[in-house]
Amino acid sequence: MTTVFSVNNPLLKICDTSTESGQNEQKGFMFMLQGTMSALRNPKAHANITITQDDAIRRIMFASMLMYKIDEAVVYSGIQEYGN
Numbered sequence: 001m002t003t004v005f006s007v008n009n010p011l012l013k014i015c016d017t018s019t020e021s022g023q024n025e026q027k028g029f030m031f032m033l034q035g036t037m038s039a040l041r042n043p044k045a046h047a048n049i050t051i052t053q054d055d056a057i058r059r060i061m062f063a064s065m066l067m068y069k070i071d072e073a074v075v076y077s078g079i080q081e082y083g084n
Contacts, residue, residue, distance in 0.1 A: 001037065005030035005073075012073040029069055036066065 004011045007027050014029050016022045040059055051059070074081060 001030055001034035005033060011077075012070065012079070013077045014069060014073045015076065029066075029073075033066060033070075036063070 005014065005026060007017060007023050007030070010017070010026060010030075014022075014026045017026050040062075
């Protein structure tokens with residue numbers, strides 16, 4: 001996540017990073033995506049934990065927001081996806 005969404009030389013740009021606000025947004029999404037892998041994905045993938053239905057719904061909504069932002073970053077960065 002730190003390579004793909006780096007503030008200095010990102011592979012995917014969330015927005016115009018020429019401003020401080022844009023750099024903050026890029027950095028914020030980089031940290032959210034990095035944290036998601038550590039806090040949400042890894043524990044569920046590496047341990048047999050049980051979560052409530054409400055927690056599952058919250059996780060799905062959060063993941064959905066992040067995926068929409070990644071889709072927007074692909075378009076903003078001018079990347080052509082395979083199959084499109």
